[in-house]
Amino acid sequence: MTHSKGWSFFAENWEVGPIFRALLRNKVGAMLIALQIAFTMTIIVNAIYIIVERSQKMQRPSGIDEANSFFISSVGFSNNFNGLATTQEDLNALRAINGVVDAIQINAVPLSGSGWSMGLQTQPGAEFDGTGAAVYMVDEHALKALDVALIAGENFSATDIQVRVSSQTHWPDKVIITLAMANKLFPQEALAAVGKTVYINDIEPMVVSGIIDKLQAPWVGWDNVENVMLTPEIRDSKSSRYFIRTTSGERDRIMTEVETLLAKSNPQRIIKDMHTLDETRLRAYRDNSAMIRILITVMTILVIITGLGIVGLASFSVNQRKKQIGTRRALGASQQAIVRYFMLENLLISTAGVMIGAIFTVSLNIVLVNAFSLAPITWYYIPLGMIALWLVGQLAVYGPAKKAASIAPAIATRSV
Incomplete structure (x- = not known):
């Protein structure tokens, strides 16, 4: 009622x-x-x-100092062009510029959409599946240049750096990986991955010498975008890409200085494709x-x-x-x-x-x-x-x- x-x-x-x-x-x-x-x-x-x-x-953070970083490419065109010597001379000159925090040669750039990838596995043999990882070939200056933090293990030393030629198929015996990659390879014991052996090319051993907190792959659409490995290598090639990190607010000034310096230092190459990481992010997510x-x-x-x-x-x-x-x-x-x-x-x-x-x-x-x-x-x-x-x-x-x-x-x- x-x-x-x-x-x-x-x-x-x-x-x-x-x-x-x-x-x-x-x-x-x-x-x-x-x-x-x-x-x-x-x-x-x-x-x-x-x-x-x-x-x-x-x-999503890329893991690098985007606001103060840029990259530029050098391409030699002369038969007499010495790629390895030129790269070392360029890096010495770049690191000496007032306002440059550090500079490295790198084979690919985070967020750029183009790069290298390989698979790592915890057991040798083709019958085991590898975990895909983006590969950045760098020297001992990489952590400072990229502004990534080492959370376990140790950085590469100058003696770890190997020269890589274009036809090379073997890999260095050390590797630094991201925490995300360590979690994929060693679930529940990621930080304990330091000192353990992983395998590339199915059977080639590499010792995990360090773990960094975060670094993204070049491919922003990849589900495993934080699966990254750093290998201690400098490439002997007519083409080099330099990644430069500057002090805060100095990037634009230094970009002009770097372009002029590299163009004048060696007439047997051309300088091209200079971009900031801000531009790269915009392109990556357009x-x-x-x-x-x-x-x-x-x-x-x-x-x-x-x-x-x-x-x-x-x-x-x-x-x-x-x-x-x-x-x-x-x-x-x-x-x-x-x-x-x-x-x-x-x-x-x-x-x-x-x-x-x-x-x-x-x-x-x-x-x-x-x-x-x-x-x-x-x-x-x-x-x-x-x-x-x-x-x-x-x-x-x-x-x-x-x-x-x-x-x-x-x-x-x-x-x-």
Whole structure:
């Protein structure tokens, strides 16, 4: 009995019954708006989740001092060009520049999209699977130049550095790996990996001499982007890439100085491809940035279209029911009651839409997870999406509701 009285009070004061009957008389329009809300919610919630996921990915630290680092390439073109001697002369000159923290020759650059990779395994033999790692060939100055922290073991010494020629297939007997790589090779005992032997090329042993905290591979789209190994090598080649780290605020000045110094020091080569790490990061994530811009544009358009659809349906409803509204006003209904009527009507339509949208959202997310290896959507995105669409609906219907409330009671006496 109490429950029945409560529902009667609710129906009487909030006019649920008349609203349902009115919606049934115009069910096609209400169904279209509900489906539009469902479709909008499905796209927006999944789009926001993708945007957040991509934004977090773009903000991952590379492990290096990006703001104060740049790289530049030297390419010899003369038959008499001595690559190894030139590289050593260049490094000595670069390290002597006032404002340069350190400089190294490196075969690839983090975030650049191009580099070397090899597999490491904890047991020798082709029957065992290796764990992929990006390879950076560097000398004993690498940790300082890259600004990475050694958290276990020791750095390379000058005597560890080997000369690597282009046809070489064997590897040094020491390696420094990232903590992420150590965790992959030695789960539960990553820091204890120092001193242990790993194998490259299936059977070639390398001793883990050190572990660094973080360093990213050149490929930002790689799932194991922090699987990195440093090998103690200097390349004997006509082509060299130098990675230079400067003191804070000195990068741009030193870039100009470095380019001039290298160009004048040896006329038998060309200097090219000088880029900052900031530029490299922008290039690396430009596809993600473009996707975010597109998704934001699509979401904005969908919200506007949905809002306009709600305004259109509400305005049409007001125009169709002017005489009815006037009669209610003549019988004593307040302007607030009229506004409340249309707001509640929209709330019911929106509720149907977001309920359907919740099902569509989960279904689309399952498809995206299977097709693009995305993580499943976090549960709270769905209720947040529902609340957002409810608010859009209420804001969109408020204007037509106010217009309906302004209809004069006298209109009830006019003939159609």
